[in-house]
Amino acid sequence: MRRKFSVRLLLAGAAMAIGGPAIAQSCVQASERTAFELRALQSQLMVAAITCQRDGDYNAFVRKFQGDLGGAYNTIRTHFRRTAGAQGQRALDGYITTLANEQSQDGIRQGSRFCQNITPLFQAALSQSNASALAEMSMERNVLNPHDAETCTERAAPARSRPAARTRSAAVSRGR
Numbered sequence: 001m002r003r004k005f006s007v008r009l010l011l012a013g014a015a016m017a018i019g020g021p022a023i024a025q026s027c028v029q030a031s032e033r034t035a036f037e038l039r040a041l042q043s044q045l046m047v048a049a050i051t052c053q054r055d056g057d058y059n060a061f062v063r064k065f066q067g068d069l070g071g072a073y074n075t076i077r078t079h080f081r082r083t084a085g086a087q088g089q090r091a092l093d094g095y096i097t098t099l100a101n102e103q104s105q106d107g108i109r110q111g112s113r114f115c116q117n118i119t120p121l122f123q124a125a126l127s128q129s130n131a132s133a134l135a136e137m138s139m140e141r142n143v144l145n146p147h148d149a150e151t152c153t154e155r156a157a158p159a160r161s162r163p164a165a166r167t168r169s170a171a172v173s174r175g176r
Contacts, residue, residue, distance in 0.1 A: 026149060045121065
């Protein structure tokens with residue numbers, strides 16, 4: 001229990017220490033949307049690995065999708081350079097910290113049910129074959145992602161974007 005509290009405190013402290021700018025909400029390219037979804041899933045699994053002692057599952061996920069995860073990170077870094085210019089790295093760091101902190105807070109809200117709720121996500125992720133499938137799964141399972149900007153190519157039409165402030169607990173309550 002002490003370890004879980006320490007990790008959550010560390011994540012919350014990191015978010016406050018960085019004090020970075022608000023997450024840039026400029027539109028995202030379709031490839032960036034996939035990258036943001038993949039990064040959200042990776043972060044959720046990382047929080048679950050730390051909180052629920054699922055290091056082996058997380059390491060298997062990272063090994064299987066190492067190339068996709070690295071590509072997603074680079075795509076997100078490029079997005080923030082495009083939208084935040086010289087402050088791109090700071091915006092990227094702020095996004096990653098906010099993402100982990102919000103997911104950790106969601107785990108705290110779920111309390112003792114968090115590990116039970118999140119464990120099936122590892123198997124579902126490991127059963128996917130590529131980044132696109134992982135991104136789609138992330139959206140279907142309502143993996144929390146604070147970067148919910150609309151997709152650039154869809155501005156003229158109603159955008160398919162994530163609902164604001166989606167949480168995994170909302171997905172669990174719907175039986176997903």
